[in-house]
Amino acid sequence: MGSKSQKSLHCNYLNMKKIAILASGSGSNAENIIRFFQHHPNIQVDSVWSNKQDAFVLERAERLKVEAHYFSREEFISTDNLIIEFKKREIDLIVLAGFLLLLPQKFVREFLVVNIHPALLPSYGGKGMYGAHVHNAVIDNKESESGITIHLVDEVYDHGKVLLQAKCAVEPQDTPETLAQKIHKLEMEHFPHTIEALLSGSA
Numbered sequence: 001m002g003s004k005s006q007k008s009l010h011c012n013y014l015n016m017k018k019i020a021i022l023a024s025g026s027g028s029n030a031e032n033i034i035r036f037f038q039h040h041p042n043i044q045v046d047s048v049w050s051n052k053q054d055a056f057v058l059e060r061a062e063r064l065k066v067e068a069h070y071f072s073r074e075e076f077i078s079t080d081n082l083i084i085e086f087k088k089r090e091i092d093l094i095v096l097a098g099f100l101l102l103l104p105q106k107f108v109r110e111f112l113v114v115n116i117h118p119a120l121l122p123s124y125g126g127k128g129m130y131g132a133h134v135h136n137a138v139i140d141n142k143e144s145e146s147g148i149t150i151h152l153v154d155e156v157y158d159h160g161k162v163l164l165q166a167k168c169a170v171e172p173q174d175t176p177e178t179l180a181q182k183i184h185k186l187e188m189e190h191f192p193h194t195i196e197a198l199l200s201g202s203a
């Protein structure tokens with residue numbers, strides 16, 4: 001019996017899919033994803049990477065005992081260091097969780113990449129549409145609904161195949177702050193499950 005369980009553990013380890021998270025800010029999504037996969041049999045968060053040395057996401061990752069790394073914008077854009085590192089680590093999926101730099105095309109060619117956007121793409125996407133800018137624009141335009149889009153990343157900004165959209169109502173009394181809370185709730189609920197489905201081949 002002992003050897004059987006050892007064998008199945010060994011098999012699981014071999015089949016383990018690895019995620020690298022890229023984030024620039026607070027990292028509430030990164031933390032949620034790390035917690036979700038903490039005891040997952042087939043998927044693990046390998047590491048967290050940020051282009052901001054003081055991003056709170058790095059602290060969150062360290063607290064959760066996940067490797068946390070900083071890289072400079074220059075290193076990201078002008079060298080292949082990260083790609084080489086991700087290949088060495090056998091990363092299966094790059095998750096962009098509030099990552100504010102445009103991903104160089106070479107990453108998209110080498111890896112599967114997924115992003116979360118805090119609006120219903122193709123509306124409110126593209127350059128400059130991040131964080132509060134998105135919610136301000138949705139409120140200013142008196143939209144009756146907003147939501148999240150989880151999508152694969154291709155070579156065009158906010159463009160790749162949509163894996164999931166989830167909606168919330170925008171009430172007349174909503175402010176950018178209350179809308180952000182609704183969006184945050186949707187992100188917490190759906191992002192880890194969508195990643196799991198993607199890596200299990202069912203998204």
Ligand code: GRF
Nearest residue numbers: 025026027028029098117118
């Ligand atoms: C989220 O709203 C996400 O949709 C967007 O950036 C924000 C990141 O928030 N791409 P956090 O750093 O995960 O708290």
